[in-house]
Amino acid sequence: MRITAYVLVADPNYLRESLLSYYDHVDRIVLSYDENATSWTGTPIPVAECLAVIDDLDVDGKCERMPGHFARLEHHPLENETYQRQLALDEAGKDADWVLQLDTDEVMLDPPQFFRSLERAEATGASAMDYPSRWLYTQVSAGRYLEASTRFWGLAASYPGALAVRKATQLRLCRQTDAALYRVDMRPWNTDPAHSHETVVHEVIPAESAVLHYSWVRDHDTIRKKFGWSGHAEDYTQPVNYLRWAHRQRHPIRTILTNPLRRRDWYRLVSVDEPTGGTR
Amino acid sequence: MTLTASIVVVGANDPGRLRDTLSSLETLATPPVETLVIDASTGSECARLTAEEFPRVAVVNQPRLGTASSPLWLGCSRSTADVVVFLEAGSVVQESSWLDELLAPYADTRVSGVGGRVVPQTREDREQDTPGIGMFLPNGAFTKNFSEDPGRLIEVDHLPASNMSFRRGILSALLNASEPNHGTLDNDAVAACLAVRRTGGALVFQPSASVHYDPTHGDNRGQRLVDQRTVYRRRRDHLALLVRSFGWRNPVVLNYIRTTTRDQGTYLWLTASHMRSHKLTGERRSLATRLRALWMLTGIPAELIGLPAGAVKAASSTRRIGGASPDGEGHRELRARSVVLSEITVNDEQKWQALCKVALEPNPFLDPRFLMSAARCLPTTTDIRLVIVEDGDQWLAVMPLSVVGRFAGMPLRYASTAGEFLGKRASLCTPLIDAQKPDVAASALLRHLASRRSRLPGLIEITLLPDDGPVAVALRRAGIALRIPVQERSRFARAYTDFSSGVTSPDHFSTKRKKQFDRKRRGLERELGAPIEFISHESSASALTSLLILEAAGWKGSRGGILNKKGPEKEWFLTYMDQFIQDGDCRIFELRSGETTAYMSLSLISGNTAFGTIDAYNEDFRRLSPGMIGRVLEQQALGTDPLVKAFDPCTHPKYADATALYPDSREMVSLLLGTRFTGRIALRARPFLRALLRRNDEQDSRADHE
Numbered sequence: 006m007r008i009t010a011y012v013l014v015a016d017p018n019y020l021r022e023s024l025l026s027y028y029d030h031v032d033r034i035v036l037s038y039d040e041n042a043t044s045w046t047g048t049p050i051p052v053a054e055c056l057a058v059i060d061d062l063d064v065d066g067k068c069e070r071m072p073g074h075f076a077r078l079e080h081h082p083l084e085n086e087t088y089q090r091q092l093a094l095d096e097a098g099k100d101a102d103w104v105l106q107l108d109t110d111e112v113m114l115d116p117p118q119f120f121r122s123l124e125r126a127e128a129t130g131a132s133a134m135d136y137p138s139r140w141l142y143t144q145v146s147a148g149r150y151l152e153a154s155t156r157f158w159g160l161a162a163s164y165p166g167a168l169a170v171r172k173a174t175q176l177r178l179c180r181q182t183d184a185a186l187y188r189v190d191m192r193p194w195n196t197d198p199a200h201s202h203e204t205v206v207h208e209v210i211p212a213e214s215a216v217l218h219y220s221w222v223r224d225h226d227t228i229r230k231k232f233g234w235s236g237h238a239e240d241y242t243q244p245v246n247y248l249r250w251a252h253r254q255r256h257p258i259r260t261i262l263t264n265p266l267r268r269r270d271w272y273r274l275v276s277v278d279e280p281t282g283g284t285r
Numbered sequence: 286m287t288l289t290a291s292i293v294v295v296g297a298n299d300p301g302r303l304r305d306t307l308s309s310l311e312t313l314a315t316p317p318v319e320t321l322v323i324d325a326s327t328g329s330e331c332a333r334l335t336a337e338e339f340p341r342v343a344v345v346n347q348p349r350l351g352t353a354s355s356p357l358w359l360g361c362s363r364s365t366a367d368v369v370v371f372l373e374a375g376s377v378v379q380e381s382s383w384l385d386e387l388l389a390p391y392a393d394t395r396v397s398g399v400g401g402r403v404v405p406q407t408r409e410d411r412e413q414d415t416p417g418i419g420m421f422l423p424n425g426a427f428t429k430n431f432s433e434d435p436g437r438l439i440e441v442d443h444l445p446a447s448n449m450s451f452r453r454g455i456l457s458a459l460l461n462a463s464e465p466n467h468g469t470l471d472n473d474a475v476a477a478c479l480a481v482r483r484t485g486g487a488l489v490f491q492p493s494a495s496v497h498y499d500p501t502h503g504d505n506r507g508q509r510l511v512d513q514r515t516v517y518r519r520r521r522d523h524l525a526l527l528v529r530s531f532g533w534r535n536p537v538v539l540n541y542i543r544t545t546t547r548d549q550g551t552y553l554w555l556t557a558s559h560m561r562s563h564k565l566t567g568e569r570r571s572l573a574t575r576l577r578a579l580w581m582l583t584g585i586p587a588e589l590i591g592l593p594a595g596a597v598k599a600a601s602s603t604r605r606i607g608g609a610s611p612d613g614e615g616h617r618e619l620r621a622r623s624v625v626l627s628e629i630t631v632n633d634e635q636k637w638q639a640l641c642k643v644a645l646e647p648n649p650f651l652d653p654r655f656l657m658s659a660a661r662c663l664p665t666t667t668d669i670r671l672v673i674v675e676d677g678d679q680w681l682a683v684m685p686l687s688v689v690g691r692f693a694g695m696p697l698r699y700a701s702t703a704g705e706f707l708g709k710r711a712s713l714c715t716p717l718i719d720a721q722k723p724d725v726a727a728s729a730l731l732r733h734l735a736s737r738r739s740r741l742p743g744l745i746e747i748t749l750l751p752d753d754g755p756v757a758v759a760l761r762r763a764g765i766a767l768r769i770p771v772q773e774r775s776r777f778a779r780a781y782t783d784f785s786s787g788v789t790s791p792d793h794f795s796t797k798r799k800k801q802f803d804r805k806r807r808g809l810e811r812e813l814g815a816p817i818e819f820i821s822h823e824s825s826a827s828a829l830t831s832l833l834i835l836e837a838a839g840w841k842g843s844r845g846g847i848l849n850k851k852g853p854e855k856e857w858f859l860t861y862m863d864q865f866i867q868d869g870d871c872r873i874f875e876l877r878s879g880e881t882t883a884y885m886s887l888s889l890i891s892g893n894t895a896f897g898t899i900d901a902y903n904e905d906f907r908r909l910s911p912g913m914i915g916r917v918l919e920q921q922a923l924g925t926d927p928l929v930k931a932f933d934p935c936t937h938p939k940y941a942d943a944t945a946l947y948p949d950s951r952e953m954v955s956l957l958l959g960t961r962f963t964g965r966i967a968l969r970a971r972p973f974l975r976a977l978l979r980r981n982d983e984q985d986s987r988a989d990h991e
Contacts, residue, residue: 130418130435130490185435186416193423193540194547202547205416209423 006127007032008120008169010105011093013086014038015050015234018227019110019219020058026113027105030120034068037093043076044234045085055109071096083179086236091176098172103127105169106180107216111138115214122189122208123169129207131187134169137162137196137210138218142272143250145257150222154273155198156264160212161271162196168216179236191215198271217277221250288367288391290384290450292317293360294374296470298326300334302375302499307339309378309496315385318366322374323347323356357473361456367391369456373447373470376403376496386494387450390438397486398451398478400444401494403431419443419490421482425527425541427475434492441490443478446470448496451477455486458677472526479530513587520545520591521598528599542592549585556581601737619725620675621733623686623740626660629653629671633680637717640680645720646756647892650711651683654864662857665706672739674729681726684716686741694975697967699744699957712896712935714749715756723755727763734960735769743961744968746774752952764958770968774955780947782920782932790920793948802917809909813878819918822873824866829873832885836901847899865889871898872929874922876915884915888923888932895923897934916946 010031012024015038024034036059042052059068075089090106097104103123113119119136126134140153140163154161166180174184188205190196191212195204223231228250232241240246249270253260257274264271292310297303303322310320320342324331332344345363347356361369368388372378380386383401390399400419417428419441431445444450459480478488527538559578563569629637637653649655660666674682687704691697702714718726733739750757764771782790791802810817822828836846843849847858865871872895876884886900900919902911916934923929936943944950959965 128440129420130437130439188416193425194544202550205428206423207417207420 006103006124007101008103008105008123009033009035009097009101010107011035011037011090011097012107012109013089013093014052014055014059014109015044016109016231017051017054017058018223019112020055021062022112023107023109024059024062027107027116027119028062028065028067030116031067031105032101033097034063035093035097036068036070037075037089037096038070038072039075039089040072041074041076045076045080045082045089045236046234046238047076047078048230048233050234082236082238086179087176090180094170094174094176098174101172103169103171104174106166107168108165108218110219110222111168112217112219114217115210118210118214119168119216122187122210125208126169126187129187130185131207132171132174132184133167133182133186135164135166135186135188136168136216137189137191138165138168138216139163139212139275140218140220141222141275141277142220143254144222145254145274148276148278149257150275150277151253151257151260151272152275154264154271155196156267156271158261158264158271158273160191160196161198162191162215163218164197164200165218198269225251288388289318290368290370290388291360291364291366291453292320292370292372292384293323293356293364294320294372295323295325295356295360295446297322297324297331297374299374300330303331304334304338305377306372306374307335307342310372312381313378313384314381315388317370317384319343319364321345321360321363323359325356355473356470357456357477361451361453364453367453368450369453370450371446371448371474372496373498376447376498378496380493380495383494383496386491390489390491391452393487395487396452396489397455397481397484398444398449398488399494400431400441400449400488400490401496402434402490402492403445403447403498404495405432405498419445419488421479423537423540424544425523425537426544431490435490436492438492439490441488442482443475444488444490446474447498448494449474451481455481455484459484469522472522476526476530513583516584517587517591517594520588521595524592524595525598528596533599545588545592549588552581552584619681619729621673621729621739622675623670623672623733623738626656626666626669626671629657629660633673636675636678636680637683640683640717640719641891643720644717644892645723645759646715646718646751646754647894647896648713648715648717649865649870649889649891649896650707650713651685651715651717652891654868655861656685658861658864659706659710659857662853662860663706664853668704669706670700670741672730672733672741674726674733676722679719681719681722682716682730684730684747685714686745688742694971694978695744695967697744697963698742699746699964700741701746701748702750703746703748712749713751713933714747715751715754716747716760718756718759720755723759724762727756727759728766731760731763731767731769731958731960734958735767737961741960743959743964745958745960745964746955747958748774748955750954750956752776752954754951757954757956760956760958770959770965772957772959772968772971774957776952776954777938778950779938779953780934780936780944781949781951782923782934782947783949784924784930784932786949788948789924790917790946790948798945802913805909806914809883809906809911809914810878812906812909813881813883815878817876817878817883817914819915819922820875820877821922822875824869824871825873826863826866828875828885829862829866829887831875831882832873832887832899832901835882835885835903836899839901839904841901846901872923872926874915874919876911876918883911886915886919888919890928893928893930895926895929895932897932897936913942913946916943920947 008031010027012034014036038052042050044050071093073092075085077085094104094106122136123134142151142153144150153163167182167186170182170184174182176182187207189208189210190206191210193206193209195202195206221228229247232238232247235241261272261274294303294306322331322335322342322344324344325347335342335344345359347359360371368391370387387399387401390396418430418433418435418439420428421442422428427443456477459477481488524541527541531537556578560575634653634657641652668687669685672684672686673680685702685707686700688698688700689704707714734741734745747760761771791799794802833847836842837849847855870890872888872890874886875882882903883906884902887898888895889898900915902915920932923932934947938944957968959968
């Protein structure tokens with residue numbers, strides 16, 4: 006089974022850890038970025054810094070640059086994201102059976118398990134694999150993070166979209182697709198509060214084998230920039246999001262204790278081995 | 286190599302549907318070796334139709350009850366080809382290459398079963414199922430979706446009962462090792478598939494081998510209305526299937542129970558939504574319609590009651606198909622059964638004898654030559670049930686059990702390895718267990734004893750078992766793994782000689798005793814007038830006769846020596862000894878001086894151990910202890926035998942002088958196993974009750990004293 010990957014080059018945070026976690030398992034990595042270092046919303050993004058990091062780690066010459074024009078301001082940012090991903094996916098899928106589509110702040114904790122699940126997905130005839138991500142909201146101290154959870158502090162997976170798809174898959178929105186999914190979860194039942202409890206689970210893996218998504222784990226300055234260049238910029242740039250984030254970072258215990266009182270945004274405090282990179 | 290195929294048409298109860306299926310089979314490019322119809326109808330229409338219109342097709346009547354009522358079992362046992370293909374009556378083959386497509390994946394030797402697409406006649410009949418084709422989910426559910434076309438060959442966990450095939454050899458072995466009847470054809474198929482997967486075989490779905498199937502034609506299959514009885518049965522059968530396939534402790538069983546319980550929220554949600562005054566379209570609901578919605582809630586008890594009913598159903602016929610062994614040694618398909626000795630066939634005896642040669646611990650008293658001779662001669666063996674664990678044609682374990690009464694302080698009947706016959710005649714009751722697979726065999730043995738199929742009480746006693754031996758270790762380990770309480774009932778130390786220890790009698794004697802031994806030996810030589818000789822007769826029939834005559838002449842003879850026994854007992858002894866002598870599996874020693882015999886002994890050889898059976902001495906020389914001298918020399922002679930590593934004189938410790946002649950000893954224990962519910966409860970309560978009784982007795986004696 007030939008596996009390639011594509012990454013959208015925009016954010017240097019955790020980029021090294023993310024790429025290195027699967028670098029040895031893929032044959033080729035397509036680097037997709039805007040040729041003018043501009044985000045989908047028109048804000049500047051540190052593409053050069055990212056490419057420098059990638060050049061440093063690409064010892065086998067697997068990474069291929071694919072610049073393009075993706076800052077199409079006449080389109081919705083999410084449409085731009087889908088467009089960029091589809092082009093990158095088509096390019097990466099040219100000589101592959103499966104294409105990984107991980108963001109640069111998503112780190113595989115257990116790559117062998119990920120690729121075992123992918124082999125099983127292939128054997129069962131699936132065209133895409135949903136693999137659980139543990140979504141980290143913020144870092145509260147060294148090695149301590151607020152992680153998205155259920156209302157009562159249970160394990161919660163997050164599925165931003167298929168993390169691996171067969172070549173020539175058509176993306177519906179961002180990483181989501183209508184292709185036949187092979188779904189991996191951390192429990193025999195769906196643990197993602199965003200999905201119905203009837204959502205089928207084909208394989209169970211330990212929480213330690215999930216993908217760690219350092220989604221909002223940034224310093225104050227970077228998180229504000231990220232809100233600006235994100236595909237969800239329209240929502241994220243609302244001041245309340247940043248204020249809540251900053252408040253919860255300062256008061257993690259209060260945040261987790263008040264979980265049952267909130268209708269959404271539930272967290273639990275977890276310890277995670279400190280990555281070698283990061284911004285803090 | 287080209288594989289041949291037999292096609293078995295199952296579920297034939299409607300001549301119209303059967304005709305459709307058989308007609309479509311006549312168009313095949315590669316015809317099958319044979320076509321069988323499993324006639325499930327109550328009348329004779331299907332048989333008549335087959336005889337008149339399809340004379341080359343054989344009809345097999347499907348019994349209503351028992352193992353043979355399973356169409357899978359029937360089809361597999363009656364077919365002769367390499368691959369047996371199952372088609373449900375009503376399935377219509379569309380392409381002439383269907384059979385070729387179905388057989389093609391068997392080119393891969395890993396493939397044990399292949400299924401094809403089952404396409405409903407109309408689009409509306411297509412299953413609305415969870416994603417995934419033929420998958421077994423971690424929550425215990427199965428996906429079907431066999432109408433979908435993945436576009437390539439894929440691996441699945443189970444196959445569609447309407448269009449599936451297996452390698453006949455593999456299916457036959459699995460069905461022989463398991464109870465094939467799981468209530469419905471679908472469940473039978475799933476159980477067989479799960480068993481195949483556990484043996485490491487691959488099941489594949491071949492989309493190009495498709496059949497059309499009309500689920501609504503002729504019977505009510507595929508009916509959309511699902512009543513409470515149906516959901517109850519579905520839950521019951523599903524849970525029973527999981528338990529019987531994976532065992533009670535597999536997490537998937539608990540996952541299924543939890544999933545079922547969680548799913549009940551759907552009924553609440555549906556009822557609540559149907560009781561709202563207005564539909565989503567804004568249309569008003571009448572009060573009667575809203576109240577009728579309450580009926581939906583009856584689905585909750587129907588489903589939840591299905592779970593304990595499934596547990597009861599599984600418990601009543603628990604027979605795990607394979608399953609993990611305590612040591613995690615793969616998944617093997619083992620078969621266990623209990624039979625009375627009279628039902629043992631000549632073929633069985635050969636397998637039994639083969640097991641004796643590779644047994645973890647030797648035991649000549651469980652040798653078929655010993656036991657089967659007794660079964661043919663003595664009526665006291667009729668109560669012995671032989672518990673056998675088999676792996677295909679190979680026996681992995683044998684344990685004889687006899688149901689005996691109750692013992693003091695135990696209200697339950699129990700079965701013991703030392704019944705009326707073995708209790709008197711066997712000095713060792715160690716079960717025979719294959720040395721290569723001790724844990725798998727011990728586990729299967731205990732699992733069988735825990736099932737009702739063993740027809741033995743729930744309390745088992747394994748007595749005269751060497752405590753430090755590997756069999757006791759394996760049994761204890763299996764007991765822990767299966768949560769079967771194992772308690773020690775009694776223990777004693779018995780004389781033993783381990784030749785590997787380097788100490789042979791009389792080296793371990795005290796100086797005083799050694800001097801006494803030498804003095805008596807010299808005295809015997811003086812008395813006999815010549816130096817004494819210790820002769821090994823190996824396996825000699827004439828030497829045995831001399832031994833029996835010597836025994837009959839002494840005190841042992843007057844207390845029941847072999848020659849003085851009644852006809853059947855004497856016949857049994859001579860029969861089994863004749864076999865041991867012919868096989869060279871005994872050693873007869875003689876202590877003599879000139880023409881005078883002072884002592885003779887007989888030992889049976891099993892594995893690498895000699896077991897003392899009979900000895901006798903000349904009572905004319907009683908004063909000089911020829912028995913003691915003979916037993917010491919017997920050990921020295923056996924120590925030089927390259928085939929013998931240890932000697933068990935089978936001497937009860939109450940004979941203290943005789944016991945002291947042997948340098949080593951080993952602990953013999955009697956273990957009690959609570960294999961079933963009552964036995965477990967009784968065993969767990971036993972220590973507390975004994976402590977209570979002891980305390981009560983102490984108080985009584987104290988009161989009497991005061």
